[in-house]
Amino acid sequence: MSTDKLQEYLNTAIELAKEVGPAFKDGFWRTGQFAAASDFAAEDKEGNVADCVTAVDCFIEKTIFARLRQIYPDHKFVGEETTAESGNGYQVTDDPTWIVDPVDGTNNFVHHFPYTGISIGVAIDKEPVVGVIYLPILDELYTAARGLGAYLNGQPLPIIRSPVLTTPTSLAQCSMVAEHGSARSAAVMKSRLDSFTRLLLDKEHGGTCLQNLRITGAAAPDMTLVAKGVAEMYWECGPHAWDFAAGVVLVLEAGGAVFDGAGWWGKNIPQEDRVPRPLNIWNRKILAIRNIPDLPGKPGSGREIQVQLAAEVLEIVEDIPYTPDGSH
Numbered sequence: 001m002s003t004d005k006l007q008e009y010l011n012t013a014i015e016l017a018k019e020v021g022p023a024f025k026d027g028f029w030r031t032g033q034f035a036a037a038s039d040f041a042a043e044d045k046e047g048n049v050a051d052c053v054t055a056v057d058c059f060i061e062k063t064i065f066a067r068l069r070q071i072y073p074d075h076k077f078v079g080e081e082t083t084a085e086s087g088n089g090y091q092v093t094d095d096p097t098w099i100v101d102p103v104d105g106t107n108n109f110v111h112h113f114p115y116t117g118i119s120i121g122v123a124i125d126k127e128p129v130v131g132v133i134y135l136p137i138l139d140e141l142y143t144a145a146r147g148l149g150a151y152l153n154g155q156p157l158p159i160i161r162s163p164v165l166t167t168p169t170s171l172a173q174c175s176m177v178a179e180h181g182s183a184r185s186a187a188v189m190k191s192r193l194d195s196f197t198r199l200l201l202d203k204e205h206g207g208t209c210l211q212n213l214r215i216t217g218a219a220a221p222d223m224t225l226v227a228k229g230v231a232e233m234y235w236e237c238g239p240h241a242w243d244f245a246a247g248v249v250l251v252l253e254a255g256g257a258v259f260d261g262a263g264w265w266g267k268n269i270p271q272e273d274r275v276p277r278p279l280n281i282w283n284r285k286i287l288a289i290r291n292i293p294d295l296p297g298k299p300g301s302g303r304e305i306q307v308q309l310a311a312e313v314l315e316i317v318e319d320i321p322y323t324p325d326g327s328h
Helices: 003-029 055-071 080-085 106-110 186-200 219-228 241-253 301-316
Strands: 043-045 048-053 076-079 097-104 117-124 127-135 140-145 149-152 175-178 212-214 233-237 257-260 285-289
Touching (some): 003 055, 003 117, 003 127, 055 076, 055 097, 076 080, 097 106, 097 241, 117 219, 117 241, 127 241, 140 219, 140 241, 175 219, 186 212, 186 301, 219 233, 219 241, 233 301, 241 257, 257 301, 285 301
Parallel strands (some): 076 097, 175 212
Antiparallel strands (some): 043 048, 097 117, 127 140, 140 149, 233 285, 257 285
16 A cells, blocks of 8 residues: 555545534534434443443444545445444455544543544554544544554654653553443453452552553543553453554554453463464454653663563453454
């Protein structure tokens, strides 16, 4: 894929995010076209009271896809709301695929918590290559394309840089963003909370003594925190490709790393195979690590530490089974 074509896709994604921004703000503040409760129309998604969808989600997704189908009629499209309507019935191909979450963090959106936004990604050969995350309430526009860098409102990422950007060498020096998810069965919640406990527990009692664990309520904003350098990592089992595809490009272009997030806890895995694996965005399990500066006099050590930190996380967290996105 040529640089010119990637820049074209990036420009299109930016234009679309800005175009639907006013509708997003109207929905968040219940003004304009979404001033009446009947216009906003929040409801449970697929019968799950822990998840919801609003008229704003549907309006923004339909607006974006209508414009994209005019510009790129031969491309593929994967969106949270249309995919939910079709029961996840779409084919994952190598064709250029636009992956859209019209309101990432809908629960935040409904409760007026500003960590919510529009996520637009483009995947080619099943790998994300363009990412735009727009958080309209915070006035933060994140943009990235493979080989073209990552930016927040035009400022290169990460915004925290060496020597202020530190080089943590253990989880005890790290802040993690994670989510409790919308799957609320006893088994899933026990698994997730047990993993959180082991991460936070002090080392004398078998934990990693993770310095800080934050739950913001939305994967796309979580990924922006990693790309910015204000959180060391993001781990989650269960999010969909539309939740983090755009964020993957941001993190990678900001010098970060991404891995498969399926934990090793409780699995009989030979020691030589306990190596963080590459991320597959369709498998719904992700671990992202921020840019890590090299140690003084040790070129390449930052990349090595990213892998080391990823392994420390995967050793202590438990995998949660989820059906992959789409069909392959």
